[in-house]
Amino acid sequence: MNFTERINQDIKNAMLAKEKERLAALRDIKSKLLLEATSGGSGEVSEEAANKIVLKLHKQRMDTYHLYVEQNRSDLADEELFQAKVIEEYLPKMMSDDEIRQVIAAKIAEIGASGPQDMGKVMGPVNGQLAGKADGKRVSELVKEALANL
Template sequence: MISNTIDQEIKQAMLAKNQAKLRGLRAIKAALLLARTEKGSEEVTEEAELKILQKLIKQRRESADIYTQQGRADLAVIEEEEIEVINHFLPKQMEKEEVETIIAKIITESGASSVKDMGKVMGLANKELAGKADGKLIAEIVKTQLA
């Protein structure tokens, strides 16, 4: 599990005085700790950890885009550094072509024929591609293939 590695990585980043890595690691640790202590939460699975990390990356990408639009490159760089650190703990992301092939297979197997079936296909695709591809990319490909 990711949480076991985080503490060791934090110690190494502190010793190396690597502030960018330390910020990213602390963000991961805080998000995982929050997920564990939420009221009514059960044991956080590895799949749940991956979803949390993807959410952290999505938040940082959105922030970086906003900072870039506002001409605050200094703040955008901080977000990008944290994205790099968090990406280190995610499985390697699939190429667009690989995702297209898997989605085409899912569409065929599920019998989806139009954009009306997008919800069903998205559910299956997100389940199969969890942690391996960006949700935005998956949605874009599903929409294109069903159109």
């Protein structure tokens, strides 16, 4: 079962169980998948593209949640957090810090980086390799740490 089929099946299950909040999050995922499928022309969404969409939706929900918490709007914050948790179920498995460090060390050795001034040279290839497998912010922190220790 591919990603789109899984979402469609979960939408049906949520409709049958009358889970309105869960249904809203699933429909948002499906909407973004359909937009991606029609914009490419092929009508299909690759697994990698689907993962990027889900990561983006999750990040948006969490950013909105934090904004609502800052503004003391707990009613809206709770809804965003619930939807983020639903979307989390579809996130790809993230790499651990140790796995990320190994990739970074290999790229630093490959590129021949010598310090923090080479941050841009390292980040581009590392981000390309870890896209959808690790949080970009965390990767950036680990690259800075690795380059500072050279």
